[in-house]
Amino acid sequence: MHGAVRHGPAEPGVLVDTPRPTARTGGVVGILAFAGIVAAITQTLVVPLIAELPKILGTSSSNASWVITATLLAAAVATPVAGRLGDMFGKRRMLLVSLTPLVAGSVVCALSSSVVPMIVGRGLQGLGMGVVPLGISLLRDVVPAEKLGSSIAIMSASMGVGGALGLPFAAAIAENSSWRVLFWVVAALSLAVGALIRFLVPRDAESRASQGFDVLGAIGLGIALVCLLLGVSKGADWGWGSGTTLGLLAAAVVVLLAWGRWELRVEDPLVDLRVTARPQILLTNAASVLIGFSMYAQSLVVPQLFQLPEGTGYGLGQSMLAMGLWMAPSGLMMMVMSPVGAKLSAARGPKVTLATGALIISLGYGLAVPVIDGGSTWSLLAVTLVCNTGVGFAYGAMPALIMGAVPQSETASANSFNTLMRSIGSSLAAAVIGVVMAQMTTDFGGHALTTAGGFRAAMLIGCGVALAAAFLAALIPVRAPANKDPLATEPSAPEAATAQA
Known part of the structure; x- marks a missing residue:
């Protein structure tokens, strides 16, 4: 028997029954969970290197901290954009697109010898962090209703597994081999995930590519998030009462208010x-x-x-x-x-x-x-x-x-x-x-x-x-x-x- 999920193809709040897939999907869930694990490993990858980064990159501790901050900011900006594009052009397609900067960023980091290319590489890795919410969302399209709840739980747990395993994995490699190996391994794992998704994960529901993408909304949300997260993450270094910190936090509030007004007025909001x-x-x-x-x-x-x-x-x-x-x-x-x-x-x-x-x-x-x-x-x-x-x-x-x-x-x-x-x-x-x-x-x-x-x-x-x-x-x-x-x-x-x- 077909399960059913209630959804509306056009109007939010108007829900109708739609058939769900009934094929065996354990392999699909495993692949998407593997993607989540790789994304989580990427986030914790540099933790064992924090103390050594200034020496490795020939820079100050303050500059080296941007290696972590860049990933945070890029992920915050890219995640809602990837989600919207996934709804428009297909979640599976956007999963593959998101893995591209993850691979590219890992290669850039592996080849880096100074702080600027390392920051660029970590920023590119952050652009791929939409993998997890896209994978969870794709489950709704490709998993039978009776297995959906457990599949979501497994996919969500993959983030914890990746974070937990990433720490000893990165520490072991950093202590016994070159730190560059960390990034080469992540690049290889990301390529493997991409191949598995490309050949084994079915396509999701019809896209809404005919609708417009809210470019101004994406820019506005990106600016607001960068101001907010930069002020929060760097406030301790710059001083919570400093003009830079307070200015960023104030700008975040102003831009968010303007962004909210725009999103309520535009026809196809982000x-x-x-x-x-x-x-x-x-x-x-x-x-x-x-x-x-x-x-x-x-x-x-x-x-x-x-x-x-x-x-x-x-x-x-x-x-x-x-x-x-x-x-x-x-x-x-x-x-x-x-x-x-x-x-x-x-x-x-x-x-x-x-x-x-x-x-x-x-x-x-x-x-x-x-x-x-x-x-x-x-x-x-x-x-x-x-x-x-x-x-x-x-x-x-x-x-x-x-x-x-x-x-x-x-x-x-x-x-x-x-x-x-x-x-x-x-x-x-x-x-x-x-x-x-x-x-x-x-x-x-x-x-x-x-x-x-x-x-x-x-x-x-x-x-x-x-x-x-x-x-x-x-x-x-x-x-x-x-x-x-x-x-x-x-x-x-x-x-x-x-x-x-």
Whole structure:
């Protein structure tokens, strides 16, 4: 029997039944999950090199930090654009297009000997980060309805797996071989992903290429995001009260307001703000910012606790490679628990799964607070396992909530915007947790190190933010669909009337 998904080919809010594929799709899900893993590895690739980058590139630490910032900014700008183009020209096609700068950027980085080409290469890699939301969106077109929830959970978990495996993988290569090998390996993996998608992944639903692309909207959103993320990520270096930081943040607000006005007036907007304003999507995106924050906060704290000297009384004195190996199981936990989250979504709805995931994250942070003083590698491992179990639940639920509230013709755009919200949350976490840990320091052998109290404060902040995410998730108004499709949610009558107006 054919499953059914509810979507509207033209008007958001006007939902109709459409047949879904019934072919075996395990291989397709595996390929798309592999693409997500490669994208996640790319993001964590330079972490083991951070301390060595100034020497490798012959530059200052401040200039070398742009190697990380460039990827963040490029990904933020490219992700919503890739999503919109995926809805217009096909998600599979845009997946292949997104892999092109990923390969090119990896090659440029591998051949770099100075900071400028390395920044350019990392920026190109960032342009390929739309792979994950495009892959999740493509699942709606090529996976049978009865397997869609579990497939989304697996694809979402791939980000955690890639991030967790990428750290020891990169550390092992950096310690035992040339750092250039890291980028050659990623280039080869990206080419392999492209070949698999090209020959084994079926084409998705009909595109909307006849509609126009909102160039001005893309430029405006790009400028606003660059100003916002640049101000947030560099505020600690430049000073939070500096004219540059405040000017960038103010410019972000002004440009976002102007961009919103434009998007409401243009016929084919980059982001349909009227659809985005639906309570289900709005609250899911708001919760996504908080989930992104709480997910990233512990990834800033735990690696430092693993690597700080034992003489501090709370550090565990592990090497970079050992730290990566201790943290790797937490990423695998996301993959192991993804079917559990999918079953919970099928039984109770993705809203419950999102709230449950947020509560589990908060529990992980709560467990971390008492073990900071006198903890062990095993206790920190337990903290990361609990936190990433919650992240796995939440990451599988958010795309399901988003796709259940938008027509199929806007799936990639809506998913990409949700991914952007998580990225903004991660950037805010880096800024807030960075300030906390920088302010609460002690002198240790002539070096300023974060105190145990600073780490506890960071964990408590993460716990509070996760609880706030659970509260927002509980407020998401989702109506149970009649056809049992875990992604299909009926809009309320006022919303449908507004959409048809």
